[in-house]
Amino acid sequence: MSCNSSVTWVNVSSVGQAQRVQLHLLPCEIEHNGPAQVSQYLTATIKDCKLEKTVSFRGRGLKGQELICPQGYTGLVLKETNKPGSDQEDRTVKVASVFDKLIYWNLETPPNSDDTVVMAMDWPDLAEAIHGPVED
Amino acid sequence: MATKKKRIPNMQNDSWVVIAADSAIETQKQDSDPAFVRLRNPVTDAASLYMLRSGDVQLFEVKAFEEDFHSWFVGQTVQRDGRLLFVTPMDPLYLMLPYLVKAGKEGKFQPVDQVVMDEDFPACSRLLSCTRSLSSLHHIAEEKEVGGLKFHRYSQEKTMNWLKKKVERMDTVLKARNISVGEGVKSTTYIRVKSESDYHPEDYLRYAHGMISEYLSEDLSKALLKHLQLPELTSPKEPEPPSKKRKLSELPVEAEEDYTKFNSADFARKPPKKMTSAQKSLAKVDKTGMKSMSSFFSPKVKAEKK
Numbered sequence: 345m346s347c348n349s350s351v352t353w354v355n356v357s358s359v360g361q362a363q364r365v366q367l368h369l370l371p372c373e374i375e376h377n378g379p380a381q382v383s384q385y386l387t388a389t390i391k392d393c394k395l396e397k398t399v400s401f402r403g404r405g406l407k408g409q410e411l412i413c414p415q416g417y418t419g420l421v422l423k424e425t426n427k428p429g430s431d432q433e434d435r436t437v438k439v440a441s442v443f444d445k446l447i448y449w450n451l452e453t454p455p456n457s458d459d460t461v462v463m464a465m466d467w468p469d470l471a472e473a474i475h476g477p478v479e480d
Numbered sequence: 481m482a483t484k485k486k487r488i489p490n491m492q493n494d495s496w497v498v499i500a501a502d503s504a505i506e507t508q509k510q511d512s513d514p515a516f517v518r519l520r521n522p523v524t525d526a527a528s529l530y531m532l533r534s535g536d537v538q539l540f541e542v543k544a545f546e547e548d549f550h551s552w553f554v555g556q557t558v559q560r561d562g563r564l565l566f567v568t569p570m571d572p573l574y575l576m577l578p579y580l581v582k583a584g585k586e587g588k589f590q591p592v593d594q595v596v597m598d599e600d601f602p603a604c605s606r607l608l609s610c611t612r613s614l615s616s617l618h619h620i621a622e623e624k625e626v627g628g629l630k631f632h633r634y635s636q637e638k639t640m641n642w643l644k645k646k647v648e649r650m651d652t653v654l655k656a657r658n659i660s661v662g663e664g665v666k667s668t669t670y671i672r673v674k675s676e677s678d679y680h681p682e683d684y685l686r687y688a689h690g691m692i693s694e695y696l697s698e699d700l701s702k703a704l705l706k707h708l709q710l711p712e713l714t715s716p717k718e719p720e721p722p723s724k725k726r727k728l729s730e731l732p733v734e735a736e737e738d739y740t741k742f743n744s745a746d747f748a749r750k751p752p753k754k755m756t757s758a759q760k761s762l763a764k765v766d767k768t769g770m771k772s773m774s775s776f777f778s779p780k781v782k783a784e785k786k
Contacts, residue, residue, distance in 0.1 A: 348527055349602045352516040356505045365555035367497065373562065374551040377492050380558045417499050421554050424494045434515075439505075440495065441555060464545040464564060466657065468501070471541065471568040473653040474691060477612065478619060478645045 350434050354422065358438040365421065367446035369461060371406065396455055397447065409455035412445045414468045419443035493561050497552055500567035504531060504540050516542065517603040522578050522695055527601070530575075531567055537609040541570040572610040573620055574695040577639070579604075580621055581700070584634025589624045592617065592632045639700070640707040643692060647708060650688035661687040686710055 368386065390399045390408075397408040413419045423440035448461045455462075504514050512535030521528035531540035543566045550562025576596050583595040592614075598604040607613055617623070619642035621632040654661060661683045689708060693701040705712055 348518040348600055351603065354505070354514045354516070354531075356507050356513055359505060359507060363555070366553075368553040369562065369564070370551050370553065371549065372551065373487070373549045374558050374560055375488055375490075376558050377490075377495070377560050378558060379556060380553065382553045382556050386553065413499055416502050418502055418505060420498045420500055420505065421559075422496045422498055427494070437496075460545070460547050461564065464566070467543065467545070467566050468499075468568050469657075470650075470653065470691070471566075471570075473650045474646065474695070475541070475569055475571040475574075476649070477571070477616060478642055478649075 350432055352435040352437060355436055355438040358440075359420075359442065362420075362439045362442045365441040365443055367419070367421075367443050368408075369446060369448040370401070371449055371451040399449070401449075404451060406449040406451060407454050408447050408449040409459075409462075410445055410447050411462065411465060413443070414465055417468055419446065490560050493559075495554070495559050496561065496565055497554065497559065497563070498565040498567060501540065501569055503538060503569060504533060504567050514540070517606075518601060519575055519604055519607075520578065520598060520601050522574055522697055525578075530570065532603065532606055532610075534606075534609075537606065537611055539570045539572045539575070539607065539610050540567045542567055571616075572607045572613045573616055573642075575604075576607055576613065576617075577620060577700070578697060580632070580634040581697070584621075584636075587633070589622070589631035589633045591629065592621075595632070636703065640704060643696075643700075643704050644707060646692050647685065647688045647704070650691055651684050654684050654688055659687075682710065 366382075366387070368382070386399060386401060390397050395409075397410070399406050399408065419442060420439050421441040421443070422437040424435060424437045426436065428435055448455070448459070450459065457463075512533055514531050514533035516529050517532050518527040519530050520526070529542045531542055532538070533540070544563045545566065546563040552559040552562055579596045579598070580592075583590055593605065593608055596605060596608055617632060618638070620634065620639045622635045622638070624631045624633075661679055685708060689701075689705060689710065692704070696704065702712065
């Protein structure tokens with residue numbers, strides 16, 4: 345039996361208890377998963393200018409912008425709390441938190457419409473053109 | 481500047497940032513939790529991750545957008561995996577097409593539930609339960625009804641007409657959104673442009689064909705190109721860097737997967753990108769049976785095109 349038969353359930357009823365969180369997409373990889381004092385050291389020092397936000401992170405100037413989730417879409421952070429012992433078993437993830445906007449940060453460059461993540465937000469519309477039903 | 485630091489593979493990943501269609505996660509319906517399932521990717525012939533939700537059965541595509549060196553702050557935590565996953569509604573016909581094409585070679589009408597089945601991917605027969613599937617099968621197959629039972633046979637002609645409509649719609653969207661399609665198929669840069677007068681209408685059509693081809697076997701992609709009366713570009717005039725290699729060239733293209741790298745140089749033409757070396761090593765780890773969470777959204781098997 346191949347492990348292609350196991351599925352990963354998304355416990356959507358957990359959306360109800362999910363907290364709304366602030367997301368920051370950082371222009372660097374942090375080789376760590378776990379708690380961090382984000383509000384104390386990052387959020388507190390963000391400066392809001394007209395067109396962009398600025399903050400200093402580890403001595404580097406970041407320029408950022410808020411992005412709103414496309415219409416008809418919801419941001420979710422999925423978490424697996426109980427990992428099964430084998431890859432034959434079904435798995436379950438729950439909705440740990442939800443978001444409707446995120447802040448993405450560039451290193452030095454001002455945020456603009458050609459930034460990858462900005463264009464990624466166009467994907468649902470492009471996907472609709474690819475996958476929407478075709479008239480006869 | 482920075483020397484190449486060896487990155488430790490991310491094995492402890494148990495959290496994902498996802499932007500999902502509301503239809504995938506609405507909670508009104510009972511017993512209809514959505515689930516990530518593995519189905520055969522029509523392009524790679526290998527496993528890719530999709531989402532199915534029961535009840536009013538719907539299929540969703542799972543696509544990861546990723547740039548190198550990104551991580552998330554989620555509330556008061558760090559999440560190393562900087563990918564942003566999108567869950568968007570998908571046309572189930574794209575996934576059923578390879579099965580119908582294969583069965584169509586026998587030339588006879590068959591019950592579709594005997595055609596769309598796959599030992600390697602048991603979830604595949606659930607595609608037929610998708611609300612949209614049976615009502616749209618006539619786009620790709622001829623139908624015959626005998627004694628209240630329906631039989632289908634793949635039709636290349638119908639399929640081409642259906643795909644042409646898809647390409648034409650994509651073409652309109654690309655133009656409306658001022659998405660740069662570069663010169664011919666050469667440029668893969670996905671940027672907005674101020675004027676579209678720089679582009680030949682054929683460029684948009686070719687680009688749209690490229691996007692639809694993300695869901696088609698190479699044979700169908702070529703047949704569609706012919707159907708659109710676009711000449712096949714056999715070889716690019718100038719050598720291109722590997723990252724810009726197009727599927728439309730005759731060169732074999734590496735199997736594409738959905739849960740892979742994503743960068744601005746390649747987005748519109750090829751949202752699913754080649755695997756990063758880190759992902760490749762993870763995929764390898766995966767095959768040995770040491771299934772890590774971080775490889776969950778990565779391709780399981782990397783298949784070579786036959």
